[in-house]
Amino acid sequence: MDKYKPIKRLGEGAYGIVIKCVNQKTQEVVAIKKMKGAYSDWEQCINSNEVVALRKLNNSPYLIKIKEMIHNKKDAEVNIVFEYCERNLYQEIQEHARNNVTIPEKFIKVVMYQAVASLAYMHKNGFMHRDIKPENFLINKKASNDAAAQQPFQSIENVQLKLADFGLAKPFASSPKHTEYVSTRWYRAPELVLRSPKYTQSVDVFALGCVMAEMYLGRPIFPGNSETDQLTRIVSILGTPSEAQWPEGYKLAAQKELKIPNMKPIQLLQHFSQ
Template structure:
């Protein structure tokens, strides 16, 4: 660790502290996570769930582990440095985020999740604090609770911060899967639009109560498995019809509301996977056909009927650079060559230069057709006719892994000016959280972020 200068502590978690540091040799700024627990062998370090998952994943939307250093029984993770997280971005903000900003960030996060789920892991602790951001780039971080999708149950009952915990986990199911990440994404997405948590429960029972008040209570038709789980706990769901999400989140478009409602479905089977979410109409403007190719296709394209969208051309659009996939980080769990051991063992795993086999990057073409893909003339490829159609389909699918900056254009929907961020509009209070014993429950004004447990 003598190669690094620790500049400032930027985070203090349950398992470790995070510092901003500078590499003395290169001048590069990095984030170093110093684990609080002591580790007495290199093998013990290499068997950590966080280490295993990070070594197997290499994607532009997943924070990069640069080095793993074990020195004097202390383990250090050296990550690329990101400026802040989404919670810090929201915390004292007065003005709501634009839908274009939210679309950009979530398009990147869903790409990272699709890659992660495709390679056999799910995160289990998605929350604004674990989505790191620098300018227009957002990355998934903190894989301490990550789990292999094909690992044997039972799983840990407690996962994720309560406000983003899926209902099957709240009801102590031992058979949950990657769809718990999708529930969390729906809750985070709603919070990004309003700057207020969607389900701010103060305990497990209150969390379920808040969920029922917003999306309506589950039924035998909508989630029979959940009613069986509740019956096993001798728990009875409060009976609420749910509210109109469009009135709770007035700044969100119809497509955004539809995606949030789908992600926050009681039944995990009804939630879209990450690859399916990327094909939702909310992200349709993110798929871009280069102008050169578009102009070549003009002569071969059949004009669309009046009143339908007949082109993917975006006014004032620009081409976003494609992020190249790097080589897969080594997934071999064998220890590096032994080094001379002095007082206090020292081992280092260089995650950047480590030799490894290539891994196939995630491709949306490997996933079956999504139920969210627009049909007819609204489809990204349905407007293309003639001999070039197959080429455009390939281009469109390959662009699913592109990263880009926030784009401002006339396609942004205009909304009435909102109240001060976090404020509610003039609708009656009962529209948001339902009724208990004849009294309407008002949403709390202040929230404590320390809600784990």
């Protein structure tokens, strides 16, 4: 780690602390993730969820890339060096909300194209992300010259999106059952809200729909404060499926002694105009 000089702490997640650093020899700016937990040997390092996923998913411009891994045996710690991105989508949404400015639809379309491409690549290669949210989409300027580099992010021609944080990523064919408690509540598909152990990569698609809605609204579309409230907020907009349409959901709800509210869907345009 001696060759990297820390600049500032960027954030902290369930699996690590991320620090902006500079390579003192090349002056390249990178993001280094100091993994939480003890890693006594190299095999343990390379078999972590994040590393396994990114080593296999290494051929897409829409996924963050590992530059190198540094294993400190003495302290049993692992540092993963990633390419650096300037900000994340959550910061972009928050900045517009603070300024009471809507995000341009052209920007949303460009972002969504790249976000969909990132998931399509993951799913085609047998992985689901399981933690899709605005914070995990990083934004960079892709500029071929100095003038382009000075353009704001709203200039859609120079926006590049990178999906990051693969700590919960998993091959979806590895097991008929998966960890029940995954994803961030506001972006959980209904089956995850009800803690179903049987779900597919479609949970990523639902979460991405929530991200798109958030860009239009400037706020989360389903900001539930509990599992019950989360499910109520979802059906209050999308409507309640019948038991014939979703037998597994009604079975899970009954096991938890939850009643799924019977509500009709509303027009999304109506909701977005509120």
